Amino acid sequence: MNSSGTNAASQSPANTNSPAPRVGWTRWVVCGFLFAATALNYVDRQTISFLKPVLSKQYGWDQQDYANIVMFFMIAYAIGYVGFGRLIDRIGAKLGYSIAVVIWTIAHLSCAMMGSLTGFKIGQAALGLGQGGNFPAALKAVAEWFPQRERALANGIFNAGTNIGAILTPLIVPFVMLRYGWQAAFVATGSLSVVWLILWTLFYGRPRESKKVSAAELAYIESDQAPPVKRVPWLKLIFVKETWAFAVGKFLTDPVWWFYLFWLPTFFVETYHLKVEVIAAPIIVIYIISDVGSIIGGWISSAMIARGASVNLARKLTMLLCACCVLPVAFATNFVHDLWATTVIIGIAAAAHQAFSANLYTVPSDTFPQAAVGSVSGIGGTAGAIGGIIMALGVGKALQDLHTYTPIFIVAGSIYFVAVLLIHWLSPGLSQTKAL
Numbered sequence: 001m002n003s004s005g006t007n008a009a010s011q012s013p014a015n016t017n018s019p020a021p022r023v024g025w026t027r028w029v030v031c032g033f034l035f036a037a038t039a040l041n042y043v044d045r046q047t048i049s050f051l052k053p054v055l056s057k058q059y060g061w062d063q064q065d066y067a068n069i070v071m072f073f074m075i076a077y078a079i080g081y082v083g084f085g086r087l088i089d090r091i092g093a094k095l096g097y098s099i100a101v102v103i104w105t106i107a108h109l110s111c112a113m114m115g116s117l118t119g120f121k122i123g124q125a126a127l128g129l130g131q132g133g134n135f136p137a138a139l140k141a142v143a144e145w146f147p148q149r150e151r152a153l154a155n156g157i158f159n160a161g162t163n164i165g166a167i168l169t170p171l172i173v174p175f176v177m178l179r180y181g182w183q184a185a186f187v188a189t190g191s192l193s194v195v196w197l198i199l200w201t202l203f204y205g206r207p208r209e210s211k212k213v214s215a216a217e218l219a220y221i222e223s224d225q226a227p228p229v230k231r232v233p234w235l236k237l238i239f240v241k242e243t244w245a246f247a248v249g250k251f252l253t254d255p256v257w258w259f260y261l262f263w264l265p266t267f268f269v270e271t272y273h274l275k276v277e278v279i280a281a282p283i284i285v286i287y288i289i290s291d292v293g294s295i296i297g298g299w300i301s302s303a304m305i306a307r308g309a310s311v312n313l314a315r316k317l318t319m320l321l322c323a324c325c326v327l328p329v330a331f332a333t334n335f336v337h338d339l340w341a342t343t344v345i346i347g348i349a350a351a352a353h354q355a356f357s358a359n360l361y362t363v364p365s366d367t368f369p370q371a372a373v374g375s376v377s378g379i380g381g382t383a384g385a386i387g388g389i390i391m392a393l394g395v396g397k398a399l400q401d402l403h404t405y406t407p408i409f410i411v412a413g414s415i416y417f418v419a420v421l422l423i424h425w426l427s428p429g430l431s432q433t434k435a436l
Contacts, residue, residue: 024217026210027145027154033200034138034158037101040193041134042165042261043172044108045073045127047189048120049262050173050279051182053269055120065117067396070262071389072121073128078385080132085378086234088133089371093141094204096374098197100133105193112186132385135361136377143365143373144206147224149305151365152315156298156358163291163354166261170280232372240435242367243376245426247383249360252419254384255391256326256412257353260286263395264346267405272339282343289347290354297322297355301362311366312430315359316420322359323416325352330413333405349413356416363423367433 048055052066080100088096107126114120138158146154169189176185207213207221237243264286268279297318304314329349336342364376395408 023220024214026213026217027150027207027221029212030141030145030204031154031157033196033204034141034154035161035164036196037097037193037200038134038138038158038161039165039168040161040196041104041131042162043169043189044104044193045131046166046169046261047108047173047185048111048124049265050169051177051185052266054177054182059117061117063399064396067392069117069120069124070258070392073124074258074385074389074392076125076128077132078382078389080129081136081381081385082132082378084133085136085374085376085381087374088136088140088378089374092206093137093144093374094200094206096133096140097137097204098201100130100137101193101197101200102130103133104130105190105197106130108186108190108193112183112190132378132381135381136374139361139364139377140370140374141204143370145221147221148311148366149224149302151302152305152359152362153295153298153302155361156295156355159298159354159358159361160291160294162257163287163294163350166287167284167291170265170283174280232369232375234375237368237372237375237379240433241426242363242433242435243379245367245423245430246360246363246376246380248422248426249363249419250380250384251387252415252422253353253356253360254381255387256415257350257357258388259391259395259408259412260346260350260353262392263405268339271333271342271405274339282339285340285343286347286350289344290350293348293351294354294358297352298358300355301359312428315362315366315430316424318359319356319416319420319423322352322356323420325349326356326416327413330410332413333409352416356419360423363427363430366430367427369432 048069052061055061056066084096084100087099104127107123107130110126111120111123114123139155142151142154142158172189173185176188203212205211207218213221264283265279268274268282274282300321301314301318304317305311309317326349328345332342332345332349336345361377364373364380368376398404398407
């Protein structure tokens, strides 16, 4: 890999190898809000996977019916991701995030009133449309509030919210469902986002507009930012290879996470004959392990940059290490038949995915000006969602016809090496694009 492809920002005098000065903590409060929103985002989207056994029994769904519900979510998510990416570049992270949360919360609550397969398809599609705004808004906020040297760590921390959401879901949903019914599970989980929205509206502003940020912290935040540029036309971004470095990475690796998110509960029920009320234990262990991976993955590349490595080398070497850690999951269902051994192997793979993602999420801000970060994130997220749609169809077909998870885990364990190679081919230096 080309370690000489250092960003202009990383060559600036402000980007020294010394630890970050203690200039303030407001940016980390912002990161906390992003973490919380991402956790709630995942609680809401994963609720249906834990209700699937009950809903399948009540409404007579087969594997393909559930795959179709997932596909409707993914199609709308793809549309929402690219649409919100562009919208957030226009109206900012605060309002854009607020609109996204309002849409997905209303959609999630509406699922409590659904009584048919078609109704759940519509409800999950609306949920996907709103949730498509989460990551473009969060990445935009990170680009606004963090210098380049801290972005991978900030991304890793807020992205760890996906794992906390995945941990909270099996704690909340089965408990509420068994006591009050599956409708109450949608209401209980959806109501939490309302509280977040109120606090976000009261707190968030851009660094220069915020009364909570000190002059020293503002100077630190802006220490290595590129000069502002005018809004970049969306169509122009399509023809920039750095856009596709991010999009290809998302297209290949996001489907693996979607598989974990939507099918792991069913995998454990079918493979180890666990009851719905006890599948929380392995799921929680997997996402606790992956939470650690998300933060460590962001920390590794940030620490490498702080010690003098180029952004290019730090990001890609970390992603290659993650690809190596994922590989054992390809053999999990063939040679391992112990519940907890399988749980640990999948947990390590999920952790490596999150560490990979923490670095992949920095690509838009590493290679584009702030004015284009939301749009590029939206394009990449849409590519990831399209990959997720293909994965949903493939998983449904494999389980319906082959009755095995083996080919799915083989793909999940090997695809990250392909992603690293293509990212490097499309952006050898991982530096600010000169095509704009």
